[in-house]
Amino acid sequence: xxxxxxxxxxxxxxxxxxxxxxAGALHAQVSSDRLLRSSSEPQNWLxxxxxxxxxxxxxxxxxEPANVKNLELKWVFQEQSLQKFESTPLVVDxxxxxxxxxxxxxxxxxxxxxxxxxxxxPVSPAARPCxxxxxxxxxxxxxxxxxxxxxxxxxxxxxxxxxxIWNTKVAxxxxxxxxxxxxxxxxxxxxxxxxxxxxxxxxxxxxxxxRTGAQAWRFYTIxxxxxxxxxxxxxxxxxxxxxxxxxxxxxxxxxxLIYWGTGNPGPDFNISKRPGDNLYADSVVALDPDTGKLKWxxxxxxxxxxxxxxxxxxxxADADWNSAPRKLLLWGNRNGFFYVLDRTNGKFLFGRPFVxxxxxxxxxxxxxxIVTPQPAGTPTFPGQQGGTNWxxxxxxxxxxxxxxxxxxxxxxxxxxxxAEYKEGQRYTAGAxxxxxxxADSPGGGQHGPVNTYTEATGHGAxxxxxxxxxxxxxxxxxxxxxxxxxxxxxSDLLFTGGREGYFQALNxxxxxxxxxxxxGGDIISGPVxxxxxxxxxxxxxxxxxxxxxxxx
Amino acid sequence: xxxxxxxxxQNAAPSYPPADIEYxxxxxxxxxxxxxxxxxDQVAGVNLAAGQFRSxxxxxxxxxxxxxxxxxxxxxxxxxxxxxxxxxxAYVRNMRNFDARNASSGDAxxxxxxxxxxxxxxxxxxVNGKGPRVAPDLSDVGALRTADALxxxxxxxxxxxxxxxxxxxxxxxxxxxxxxxxxxxxxYSVQLIDEQExxxxxxxxxxxxxxxxxxxxxxxxxxxxxxxxxxxxVAYLLTLKGTK
Numbered sequence: 001x002x003x004x005x006x007x008x009x010x011x012x013x014x015x016x017x018x019x020x021x022x023a024g025a026l027h028a029q030v031s032s033d034r035l036l037r038s039s040s041e042p043q044n045w046l047x048x049x050x051x052x053x054x055x056x057x058x059x060x061x062x063x064e065p066a067n068v069k070n071l072e073l074k075w076v077f078q079e080q081s082l083q084k085f086e087s088t089p090l091v092v093d094x095x096x097x098x099x100x101x102x103x104x105x106x107x108x109x110x111x112x113x114x115x116x117x118x119x120x121x122p123v124s125p126a127a128r129p130c131x132x133x134x135x136x137x138x139x140x141x142x143x144x145x146x147x148x149x150x151x152x153x154x155x156x157x158x159x160x161x162x163x164x165i166w167n168t169k170v171a172x173x174x175x176x177x178x179x180x181x182x183x184x185x186x187x188x189x190x191x192x193x194x195x196x197x198x199x200x201x202x203x204x205x206x207x208x209x210x211r212t213g214a215q216a217w218r219f220y221t222i223x224x225x226x227x228x229x230x231x232x233x234x235x236x237x238x239x240x241x242x243x244x245x246x247x248x249x250x251x252x253x254x255x256x257l258i259y260w261g262t263g264n265p266g267p268d269f270n271i272s273k274r275p276g277d278n279l280y281a282d283s284v285v286a287l288d289p290d291t292g293k294l295k296w297x298x299x300x301x302x303x304x305x306x307x308x309x310x311x312x313x314x315x316x317a318d319a320d321w322n323s324a325p326r327k328l329l330l331w332g333n334r335n336g337f338f339y340v341l342d343r344t345n346g347k348f349l350f351g352r353p354f355v356x357x358x359x360x361x362x363x364x365x366x367x368x369x370i371v372t373p374q375p376a377g378t379p380t381f382p383g384q385q386g387g388t389n390w391x392x393x394x395x396x397x398x399x400x401x402x403x404x405x406x407x408x409x410x411x412x413x414x415x416x417x418x419a420e421y422k423e424g425q426r427y428t429a430g431a432x433x434x435x436x437x438x439a440d441s442p443g444g445g446q447h448g449p450v451n452t453y454t455e456a457t458g459h460g461a462x463x464x465x466x467x468x469x470x471x472x473x474x475x476x477x478x479x480x481x482x483x484x485x486x487x488x489x490x491s492d493l494l495f496t497g498g499r500e501g502y503f504q505a506l507n508x509x510x511x512x513x514x515x516x517x518x519x520g521g522d523i524i525s526g527p528v529x530x531x532x533x534x535x536x537x538x539x540x541x542x543x544x545x546x547x548x549x550x551x552x
Numbered sequence: 553x554x555x556x557x558x559x560x561x562q563n564a565a566p567s568y569p570p571a572d573i574e575y576x577x578x579x580x581x582x583x584x585x586x587x588x589x590x591x592x593d594q595v596a597g598v599n600l601a602a603g604q605f606r607s608x609x610x611x612x613x614x615x616x617x618x619x620x621x622x623x624x625x626x627x628x629x630x631x632x633x634x635x636x637x638x639x640x641x642a643y644v645r646n647m648r649n650f651d652a653r654n655a656s657s658g659d660a661x662x663x664x665x666x667x668x669x670x671x672x673x674x675x676x677x678x679v680n681g682k683g684p685r686v687a688p689d690l691s692d693v694g695a696l697r698t699a700d701a702l703x704x705x706x707x708x709x710x711x712x713x714x715x716x717x718x719x720x721x722x723x724x725x726x727x728x729x730x731x732x733x734x735x736x737x738x739x740y741s742v743q744l745i746d747e748q749e750x751x752x753x754x755x756x757x758x759x760x761x762x763x764x765x766x767x768x769x770x771x772x773x774x775x776x777x778x779x780x781x782x783x784x785x786v787a788y789l790l791t792l793k794g795t796k
Contacts, residue, residue, distance in 0.1 A: 095751055107751060109743065109751075109753035111753070112741060112753055112755075114736060114738070114741050114743050114753045115736055115743070116735050116736060116743050116745075116751045116753070117735060117736075155795075158681070158685075158689075160685050160745065160749055160751065161678070161685045161689050161745070163678075163689045163691055163692075163794075163795075164691075164794065164795035165680075165681050165795065166795060167795045
């Protein structure tokens with residue numbers, strides 16, 4: 001008896017040791033391989049856009065057009081901030097990782113919203129983001145989260161216990177550099193870009209070793225003396241020429257290229273301060289993620305006087321083009337044009353306006369705008385916030401459609417004024433107004449619950465574009481403008497919000513409204529979807545809270 | 553002629569723990585003697601050992617002056633963490649009576665060896681990304697807890713344990729038992745990190761049994777280590793300031 005007991009005890013010990021080791025190994029290890037195949041584990045949301053292709057499209061289909069009316073609120077998380085709430089959460093094996101202003105990371109149970117821990121990063125008082133103390137979410141690699149901070153640091157955080165692992169200074173906050181984007185992890189590197197286009201920064205995209213935080217490379221979005229493209233600047237204009245990179249890029253593993261949008265040249269509105277094309281402002285750059293070397297670029301808006309940042313999430317689509325399969329890059333630009341490029345080499349394939357445009361009468365054979373500057377004091381379409389902006393678009397491989405949050409019939413009277421660069425101070429050189437003197441016009445900020453712009457100064461819409469023709473398949477018009485991202489799913493549902501605070505489900509094929517909930521506050525970020533214990537959830541930020549829905 | 557300030561300092565002196573005073577002495581020697589001198593009497597109108605200040609009355613005043621500096625004077629602001637500040641205050645209030653020869657000064661490198669070796673601390677605690685997460689991560693404990701508190705934890709872990717760190721034991725209705733360190737709790741649910749280091753959220757309605765264990769899983773080092781070894785361990789823990 002005693003012998004048997006001893007044996008069984010030894011076995012129990014060995015089994016429990018084995019169990020411990022196995023369980024330890026099961027720790028949320030998000031490998032490069034998992035990130036590459038993130039679409040194939042739709043129960044999780046592993047990157048800002050849901051996959052490297054920037055599509056914000058999920059294979060989940062439990063929630064479908066026939067039952068979406070049965071969605072009900074499962075939980076709410078109230079953030080401890082009154083700043084704009086732009087965080088896209090990650091969901092990894094049942095745990096949600098969310099950020100709240102200024103730079104807190106919160107780990108929650110994705111099923112119930114209960115909080116495991118909060119990491120608070122103390123932001124330097126030197127931080128001076130242009131447009132709100134916002135953060136758009138973390139990235140994950142292995143068991144480590146990465147957060148880009150508003151005072152331009154990159155911080156690595158243990159995903160299990162919320163403790164910081166390393167903290168690398170990326171740029172000088174006092175000089176107007178900030179970071180608001182969710183980083184992009186490619187292989188063993190964490191890639192970020194800086195904001196600060198309104199402060200006369202010299203923009204860049206940088207990669208850091210995920211393990212140590214050491215800088216691996218830096219690509220300046222304004223070429224220095226001797227580098228190709230530097231000739232598109234005069235004198236010292238390039239030193240304070242802006243071209244930030246404040247939204248997350250995309251990645252094509254087959255081509256081993258990352259695609260990143262760049263923002264406005266600086267100062268924003270007075271082009272006499274920076275004659276020339278101002279490369280690589282308002283462009284997409286294709287970089288080698290291992291070295292940061294430029295493979296190609298395409299500039300959407302040369303010598304931009306309108307603040308037409310081209311920081312949109314690059315959407316990668318593999319589709320037929322003139323009857324042959326082609327690797328496409330789809331881009332609904334803030335300047336009001338929709339573009340299709342060949343993402344292997346940056347060749348312009350096609351482009352046309354998707355909203356009313358009068359700053360250019362079209363694009364030439366190379367995609368360069370044929371500009372038609374408007375007379376002083378008259379409105380330019382689209383206005384300063386653009387035909388769309390940084391709000392995540394979506395592309396559904398099932399419908400083959402590109403979905404954009406658009407601002408329709410929206411204009412600004414642009415006025416450039418004199419300005420001199422002073423470190424850390426705003427350098428926009430503009431005094432813009434709405435098209436109707438004295439009346440409110442939608443801008444980048446929030447408004448209260450009363451919409452004072454009305455139909456007179458533009459309105460929002462979700463539009464579905466056929467990438468082959470740029471034609472609208474359908475339009476879902478809103479009264480107020482929309483700053484929401486878009487999510488589509490394999491059940492042909494489209495989820496989006498807007499400034500009015502409605503969270504809406506549309507039929508992705510027809511644009512028909514299938515369900516809506518009034519969440520009572522601006523929806524500024526993009527929705528995500530995930531699954532826990534066989535149940536599909538939809539999450540969206542509205543006002544200052546996260547709302548999570550699932551079927552009854 | 554005792555001033556109000558020095559009278560107060562003398563009255564309050566007995567309440568400062570020796571470990572904090574010793575830690576403060578180290579910091580004072582490294583950071584303050586350049587201007588104030590070893591005896592604290594080199595700045596005109598100020599004699600720290602005698603309790604003579606220009607403006608400080610309370611310990612809160614002293615912390616404020618050290619943290620904020622005095623504009624218009626050479627006194628700069630110091631970015632001390634909570635345990636350093638406690639040490640500075642304790643030392644300045646006890647400079648007159650402090651005898652470095654009697655201090656059982658800990659050695660941080662010996663403490664680190666104990667932490668990873670004979671003390672067996674690293675088998676439960678994590679430091680700077682290494683070690684298990686079952687017990688609290690100590691990467692920044694030296695900035696959060698005072699020298700005195702760290703010493704007391706080693707002797708009586710249960711008395712010094714923060715209530716949120718208590719272990720819980722939950723038995724599900726299907727009989728499965730889950731134990732771990734509590735991270736959060738409300739009326740209907742509890743969140744914990746289990747022994748396999750998974751973050752787990754449990755609905756109390758799914759549980760057959762739920763127990764909060766009020767005794768610390770950490771053993772007392774009162775008899776396992778001698779005074780010098782515990783001082784070494786505390787000296788090491790005080791070097792753990794977290795990621796800057």
